[in-house]
Amino acid sequence: MASFSISKLAFFTVKCSINRDGHEANRLNIINGIKVNGTSSLSSAPQSDVLTHKEGGSTISVSKNVLINAQEIRQNIPTKKQLVDPFRQGQIVEEGVGYRQTVVIRSYEVGPDKTTTIESILNLLQETALNHVWMSGLLGDGFGATHGMMRNNLIWVVSRMQVQVDHYPIWGEVMEIDTWVGASGKNGMRRDWLLRSQATGLVFARATSTWVMMNQQTRRLSKMPDEVRAEIAPWFVEKQAIPDDCPEKIHKLDSNARYVKSGLKPKRSDLDMNQHVNNVKYVRWMLEGIPDEFLENHQLSDIILEYRRECGISDNVQSLCEPSQVGIITNGVQPSNMISLLNGFSLSSGIIEGKELLQSLNPEPFSYTHLLQAKGESKNEEIVRGKTYWRKKRAMG
Structure with missing residues (x-):
């Protein structure tokens, strides 16, 4: 033979x-x-x-x-719209324009506490988004690019993303992920997700993102051509998983940030099909700046990412991290609620001795501001600004 x-x-x-x-x-x-x-x-x-x-x-x-x-x-890329994909456990919903995929949480998608990691959730968001385009019949052989985009040498790049996690799925859990798209200004596209338990309907997480087009050769942002708009506009839905009427502004950190981690180098395995570092890798670098003792006892409840430039294989990356404010973290009680709860109470010695209220209070940073930047000889260039919010770890996601 x-x-x-x-x-x-x-x-x-x-x-x-x-x-x-x-x-x-x-x-x-x-x-x-x-x-x-x-x-x-x-x-x-x-x-x-x-x-x-x-x-x-x-x-x-x-x-x-x-x-x-x-x-x-x-x-086997479909050339026309598909309603059901048995191989990906996916189907078209939302009156023919949304997408729903059933996934099982695998052993390599969870951490030591058996709950899904934020990186795994982000990977699932990316995969379901691509599968949505796949089933639409619009997919060329690019990374989520339509036929019109490929004719114009365009690719998608994410400019902003937010993920809110209420509960983390556990190993072996069956989860349904719904995703849909909508317009974002004249030249952008919004994509949202809703993650929930198939068994109970419990909502695990919500996510939203904004995407723009980049010329693959010049690496510059591009306007949306009319033929591309004609391809994707029929799929737009006026529905939001996370309202963004007043998006939070993330301030830029400088060298005075409390935590700085330098010498982060992309590997070839970090690159996606568009030849730049995958956005999930950015999150991993950002979280490396947070102290280990904090990560051991807290779960990420909300993350906001603002992408400024792409990161390539030759970049030398630095991760900066600053506790945004000192507040109160409780088991599921938000700081604003605790402030209203305390109004009208006198912290007398009796309450303090009883410890019924103050035992649950934990004065620690409950949010962090992040910055990833490419270190250069003459200047540093921003890659991603980020903001993370945290809560005390729960026993089971």
Whole structure:
């Protein structure tokens, strides 16, 4: 049994049997358009349209038309709208424009406490968004890019994202993720998500994001072409998972930030198909600036990210982190509620001795401001500004 791999060209492996004399193959497990040792299979192609590969005394010729077909067969990207995808456990909802996917929380998506990590949640948001475009029939072979975007050499980049987590799913839990899109200004698109338990309907998390288009060659932001608007506008929904009427402004940190972590270098495994660092990696770098003892006892309840520039493989990244304010963290009670609760009470010695109220109070930072920047010789460039809010860890997500 001889095995020949031409994955750089056709993205598949050819396997065939050759007798000891090196004559014609006994068996050929490959699609039409392949020749072995000059013996043609079911179809032939003009010599100018054929690529050849030699190894071990045998010659394999592959039709260039087959190269395209092989990739399309492997990806099987729909060319028209699909209502159900059994492989991804997904379906079109919201009167034909929204998308719902059922997922099971895997062992590699949870942390030591058996609850889903924020990075895993962000990865699921990205995956369901791409699957939504997949089922729409608009997907080209880019990273979520439509056919019109590919004709204009455009890609999507996220400019802002917010995730609010009420409860963290646990290992083995079945979760439904709904996602939909809407307009954001003249040249942007908004994408929202709702994550809930399939068994109980309990809402785990809500998320919203804003996306703009970038020219893949110049790496500059671009206006939305009319043909792209015509593709995606029929999918727009006027519904918001998180209202953003007055988005919070995130202030820029400087070198005086309390926590600074330098020397963060992207790896090749951190790059996505658009050749820049995946946004989930940014969150990991941001959280590395928070003290370990704080992370051990607290859960992230809200994260806001403002993306300023893309990060490449050659960037030297620095993570800055500053406790935004000192307040009160309780088990599920927000600081504003605690302030109103305390109004009218006198903190007499009796209350203090009883510890019925103050035992739950924990004066620690409940929010942090973050900055990721690319360190340069002459100046530092912002990559992401962020804000995180925290609560005491619960026993089960």
